[in-house]
Amino acid sequence: MTTSSRPARPVVLGRNQYGKAENRVVRIVRDGATHHIKDLNVSVALSGDMDEVHLSGSNANVLPTDTTKNTVFAFAKEHGIESPEQFGIHLARHFVTSQEPIRRARVRIEEYAWERIPASDAPDAAETGHSFVRKGQETRLAQVTYDGESWEVVSGLKDLTVLNSTDSEFWGYVKDKYTTLPEAYDRILATDVSGRWRFNWTDDAQQAPDWNTSYAQVKAHLLRAFAETYSLSLQQTLYEMGARIVEHRDEIDEVRFSLPNKHHFLVDLEPFGLKNDNEVYFAADRPYGLIEATVLREGREQRIPADTTDL
Numbered sequence: 001m002t003t004s005s006r007p008a009r010p011v012v013l014g015r016n017q018y019g020k021a022e023n024r025v026v027r028i029v030r031d032g033a034t035h036h037i038k039d040l041n042v043s044v045a046l047s048g049d050m051d052e053v054h055l056s057g058s059n060a061n062v063l064p065t066d067t068t069k070n071t072v073f074a075f076a077k078e079h080g081i082e083s084p085e086q087f088g089i090h091l092a093r094h095f096v097t098s099q100e101p102i103r104r105a106r107v108r109i110e111e112y113a114w115e116r117i118p119a120s121d122a123p124d125a126a127e128t129g130h131s132f133v134r135k136g137q138e139t140r141l142a143q144v145t146y147d148g149e150s151w152e153v154v155s156g157l158k159d160l161t162v163l164n165s166t167d168s169e170f171w172g173y174v175k176d177k178y179t180t181l182p183e184a185y186d187r188i189l190a191t192d193v194s195g196r197w198r199f200n201w202t203d204d205a206q207q208a209p210d211w212n213t214s215y216a217q218v219k220a221h222l223l224r225a226f227a228e229t230y231s232l233s234l235q236q237t238l239y240e241m242g243a244r245i246v247e248h249r250d251e252i253d254e255v256r257f258s259l260p261n262k263h264h265f266l267v268d269l270e271p272f273g274l275k276n277d278n279e280v281y282f283a284a285d286r287p288y289g290l291i292e293a294t295v296l297r298e299g300r301e302q303r304i305p306a307d308t309t310d311l
């Protein structure tokens, strides 16, 4: 509480802290064709001898929040991410021991868990080496419409998050005077799958599909198509996912996907003397590319509306 030599004000500075919140760091460890992923949201809050920056505006004791962000990404490379606790300990110790004015560091970490996409339906199926689906359930959706004569059933899912840590490229696109995107020959491809699919069952006289089996199969097919497609764009991956469903599930005539391209940017660690060999990424949440398309059985009509976020 520094108030001396300043005009008396009936005001004091209370507890304060500062830092960079929500650093989305993704670390890939490549063990041959088997990749391992760690996906964290790291928030750093530092406190200590910070009266002056508040009271006089002197930044002499302030380690920039931008530096705390860089430290998170550099440590992901230098120390790896064994556990969120260990990573947090490394960071907190670093801030407190390397900067005299910093007396306390609080590092909060959320870890998002991923599991491997199975290579087939078999209970003992091998797992894929670089294709992951985020743990936790997606939301299953259904819309049923009946006019007294015919049925329309559209099923779907949302928030099924998937990631390929290799086998994705993006290059050869149009370049105008505003284009700065570097061509990518080995990038991360990640998306939250939102999909709807329309059944060709319309009539009570027809045998209705087994809805639960159908749902499980559609999900398995789209996951495997995502995992197995060597992708030159998310558009191509989308088409393969839809085509796989139409080809394998006779009960479905139309599939529509809305896929956000969850960009993962390689972090430049050169300024810290570190080489980033496709290991440490910044997972941006916005803006994101949004890739949307319908895939149809040949000769069938498109009925799922193009501009809908929900059914």
Ligand SMILES: O=c1[nH]c(=O)c2[nH]c(=O)[nH]c2[nH]1
Pocket (backbone or CB within 6 Å): 170, 181, 232, 233, 234, 235, 261, 289
């Ligand atoms: O798969 C992609 N499709 C695009 O249309 C696009 N545009 C972009 O900037 N990155 C990507 N990636």
